[in-house]
Amino acid sequence: MLIKRKTADVQRGKLQAAIAGLSSGVMDRRAFLRRSGLVAGGVAAAGALQIGAVRKAQAAGLGPSTGTKIVKNICTHCSVGCTVKAEVANGVWVGQEPTWESPINRGTHCAKGASVRELVHGDRRIKYPMKLVDGQWQRISWDVAINEIGDKMTEIRTKSGADSVYLLGSAKFSNEGAYLFRKFAAFWGTNNVDHQARICHSTTVAGVANTWGYGAMTNSYNDIRNSKTVIFMGSNAAEAHPVSMQHIIEGKEVQRANVIVFDPRFTRTAAHATDYVRFRSGTDIAVIWGMMWHIFKNGWEDKAFIAARVHGMDDVRKEVEKYDPKTVEDITGIPGEQLERAAKTFATVKPATFIWCMGVTQHSVGTANVRAICNLLLATGNVGSNGTGANIFRGHCNVQGATDFGLDIANLPCYYGLVEGAWRHWGRVWGVEYDYFQSRFDEVPAKGGRAARTRKQNMETSGHTSTRWFDAANLPAEQVDQKDNLKAMFVMGHGGNTIPRMPDAVKGLEKLELLVVCDPHPTNFVSLGGRKNGTYLLPICTQFETSGSRTCSNRSIQWGDKVVEPIFESVSDYEVIYKLSQKLGFAEPMFKNYEMVKGKYGMEPTPESILKEINKGGWSTGYTGQSPERLKLHMAHQDKFDFTTLRGAKGSPVENDFYGLPWPCWGTPEYKHPGTHILYNTSLEAKNGGGTFRPRFGLTRERTLPDGSKVNDTMLAENGSFSLNSGIQDGYPEFTMAVLKKLGWDGDLTPAELETITRIGGANVDGVSWAIDLSGGIQRVALERGCVPYGNGKARANAWNLPDPVPVHREPIYSPRVDLVAKWPARPDERTLRIPNLHTSIQKAAVEKGIAKSFPIVLTSGRLVEYEGGGEETRSNRWLAELQQDMFVEINPADAQSRGIRDGAFVWVSGPENNSKARVKALVTERVGKGVAFMPFHFGGVFQGADQRGNYPAGTDPIVLGESVNTITTYGYDPVTAMHEGKVTLCQIAAA
């Protein structure tokens, strides 16, 4: 089928001319190539081949094909945020061109980005709404689907409560979609709303936010060009974030930087390191503390930085003393010398940055891992300036935005928490009474020895996490801390094969009364298990078929325009959420602030108007300055931004702005804050993108001295640490009306601002803070005076409110080193987020049962470049699927030989729980060390050897199916966020 360039310029060139060697075009082309070279030669100093501008001019000279329009959107795969340039002719997406002007990807893509066009031609998409009737898929209309789903949800709500319906959202939503879905949960009356951040960086967000204020990447991909030392730990950017490697490799070349890769596996990223450090999965804290041991011993720490900006480093110093080189080598397997060299390099060859991903986060000690890394950064002063920072590469295209907008069990949009003040704040923004929301939540009866909860208390209690949704369905009702067990899953854009213990998930699926899957492709939720009824499949379009903004990992927000109309009968997230709200009876209050336009099968809100509502309420995170108009202006002038600093060029319409207005972008859009490229960067003015650590943990902290007396340590910055030209040349708390008054700055407020503040404050005007002042006046005044609205505080080396305030090494739940378990045990059993978390019981049982003997191989998991997430979307893309046609397990040649396993042969991988097993191909390679195996996590559709292709509706089955690694992975949950332990368990492998 010819679907490209039907209407191209065909005058030039004739057959004979072509054979003779191309006539008319030759001079043009030669000239072009020569010129491309001249440009390239100039830029080559920076290691770049930049041919965009010349090429474009040349193309224009040749005359573009008629009737083709260019639409810019953002790649829907990873969080790097590559701009996709689509050529559209007659409503058909006919070609992709490189977007040279994007400061993030400069025209480039990875395998996924270069093939996104297939998504909107995909013949394997869900074509119309369907439901499962006695095991058969039946086509139904949208109206029937929404009616039946709504009725069933209402029935479950009446019987079991609102909390019995789990709202699982997606990092594939646009910001507006994510926000809308969170708002939907609020109107439905539950905090059981979550998305993929739970399983990728929830522990990062918890760890980082508890250290210095915000839970996000501190710098940017581009900024890594400034780094002289780069550490990767548990991050395989070459496969997971390939375009980021453009910045990192070029930076490495230009700076002659050290790139140190810590990984149990010799990854494609490790192949470009200057030092590769192999270590045992699940020993991250010991690795970091081992480095810190050398740093403290040799005095390589940044003493001035610690004194001015860090609280509690001495507590860390005390813990680190236990991690001498011998102990660390025993735990981690890293030769002492190698670790010392890495520590020295990181501490002394600065600026240095630390990059981590799920290798760090997906552990039962995930939050503590993150906290340890933060401490390393704080101790060496590698936060808050160019080339430094915690560069957390997030996973999905909008996992940052979806996190920001509270698709999370513990937050309202923009990290407002679940406290009354937060609910009232969003109630004001939405124009809905606080009492309404309260009325929507369940009353939870007393059970299992726990006290009952009122509606208000339930409204302020964190929800149940997506990592254990099936436990909430399977466990005895008494153990589940909500009105009743889980009865329904409403899943939008989330795979079913992404969390461990799939045999348990299968049981959970069978318990559900209602399963709704809204997705462009049927996910593993559909193929898994033996459901016969009560399953609905709703076709949702991709982000290429609708508009909206998305936030990349570096907090830059990019606007994507609709490329083509939603294909088949699919509709946008906005439309389906609106339809369901209508059915459930709260569409009017929920959507009243939005501009409604005609969607595919009814009305839908415009993403612009949703973003404007976000701008009205997102003060705490600085999501207020990024109006749709400003974002669109940035997309139109991408070429005006500097490649390293991301700053808009002088004299351009985006002058001084940072690309994508990375949050926090304080104040109103009219205030024109440039956004914040680098968080906590004191070398810039607050109103010009500068910042400080956020004091959100009190103003002082009591400390007991060795003699038993107590002192109060300040939590505010000291020793002259403040952002450039600060009006307060010292630490200071967050701005409230009271603080303004005390400083005598309240006179700077305009009457209109004052009026709004007075209205919000009511009886307590002094209590109105920078975060709930809808006028933006308090922020404006603070910024004008050179201050950061949230204050100027210290980062916490000791996060006293977390389970391990100072991280300690704890062996994985399934540890291969049983001899170390006694000394470094898992945490005692506890309850985490509505259900029991049996760290110790399971770990002890594993030791007692001798699991490490019968399952001697450490199993870890990770990404492939061709696929993403649960993989249904990418495994349905024929351009990608061809490149990875089989699920596999990487096994070391020594282990393979001793088991009689040949490269490419089938093997059974068995796990220690549920008698789980998976039939996959062996990839015999030295990438993994002896006694270690690796499996990619994108596969599904084959379960314990059984092909489930028949479970997909006809014609929607992905091209490639395979066993999921999470059939094998096991119990283990972080005590803070219930992140699963997907990166370390034990297994056995045998030839099939």
Place this chain on the structure above:
Amino acid sequence: MRLGAHFRFLIVGLALALTVAIAQPAAAQQINPTANAVKEQQLLDALRGNPSGEVQGRISIPDGTAATLIRPAGREWREFHQGTMLRVGAIAVLGMLALLAAFYLVRGRVKVEAGLSGRTMTRFNGFERFMHWMTATCFIVLALSGLNVTFGKAVLLPLLGPQAFTNVSLAAKWAHNYLAWPFMLGIAMMFLVWIKDNIPTGTDLKWLAAGGGLVGKGHPPARRFNAGQKVIFWSVVLGGAALSVSGVYLLFPAFAGGVLNLQFWNVIHGVVSMLMVAVILAHIYIGSIGMEGAFDAMGSGEVDLNWAKEHHSLWVADQMKKGQAGAPAMQPAE
């Protein structure tokens, strides 16, 4: 002629599926993948002296040949194909034609010395003749289409022009692919049917020593097949087998196991077929204009008694004996 060298390296290539792995002993403790990078020159150097080597790596698509990054051996095959092959072919075909022409001029047609007797005897029955002609027809088409692949570009292309030449070549390719099967069947049948008469014996040595009657006077005795015919038989059977095996591999590249093997089989196929064309040219000559009375053997299947006595005296004697025992009697030929 570097044919021997070609064969040697190709055979080495078959035996070795070389995976180049430069072991990089890591500097104590420091594993620096950047500094340890494998260099192309190292790999090419490692291939030196083993021209059939390949630079191989890993690739995820399930196509083994795709994992080969660089195969310098392609150059060697090209040299063979554009050089040796053309020379072998030209020499074999043209040389044989020249030889036969010269022989004809010198020796003229080999006559039946005793003159035709008018009495015939059955030399080949209908089945044998069908078998022969099926194989022969296939061979001619296969040979011509094969020659076209090698020489068509030089000979036919200028005459026909590109598109017509392609059409011809495409038809030739299909003919080659399809007629290969009856050809192989024919070879197999001939082998089974005629093997018993083609076992070399002492008589053959004498026959050869006497020049087969082609040079000099008098006819050495021979059984059903004389040594010359046995040479043809074995050439056809062995050559045909070689062409069959190599041809099948070339038709089903997936079974050949890699390009090096394909190159090897291609060389076999090319060289053997050229030699066979030469042999068959001689065969055609002697079976037609080269010798009086010979064509009848495969034409009608009935040969003149005198011809048979001169060329296959022992066979005639045999047949006579059988005839006495009730075998088919000789018939007068009008």
Place this chain on the structure above:
Amino acid sequence: MARVKFLCDADRCIECNACVTACKNENEVPWGINRRRVVTINDGKPGERSISMACMHCTDAPCAAVCPVDCFYTTADAVVLHSKDLCIGCGYCFYACPFGAPQYPKVGNFGSRGKMDKCTYCAGGPEADLSPVEFQKYGSNRLAEGKLPLCAEMCSTKALLAGDGEIIAQIYKERVVKRGYGSGAWGWQTAYKETIAI
């Protein structure tokens, strides 16, 4: 005269396969045909390098030399192209090619080959530039639009360079000098009988 070439800087290639899917996307290459591929040498060992490989558009191209129907031609930019109208699918170019570039769709009996397909340097084929029939047979003709091959344009780390051979050699040289290491211009000796001296 401009002489276009490909150069894969293996010290930058991360095997992201963007070049592979970009090619599929741009040229609508069907399943089973890979005009470009990425091969990893020394997989899993320190020293591992990945190299993106396709038709290198050789000087004195072996495919053209051995083609029995002479269906290859070289453009003024030194791009080696072929005519699918003339190709008979004999497979000789595949035997001769040092880079495994020629690909054949499986058609007809005996698993025999269809018309050969290979990288065109995004320069189409003998048909009229940018005509639908050219696209159908060979894929896109970016060169005629003044653009370079999409694989190189979309390369995530700018490892794969396309353009005038002298210029990309210069870029590579500057890179090597700047960073202090380089594993070589893979395939250049074989394709162009030259290397880049640093």
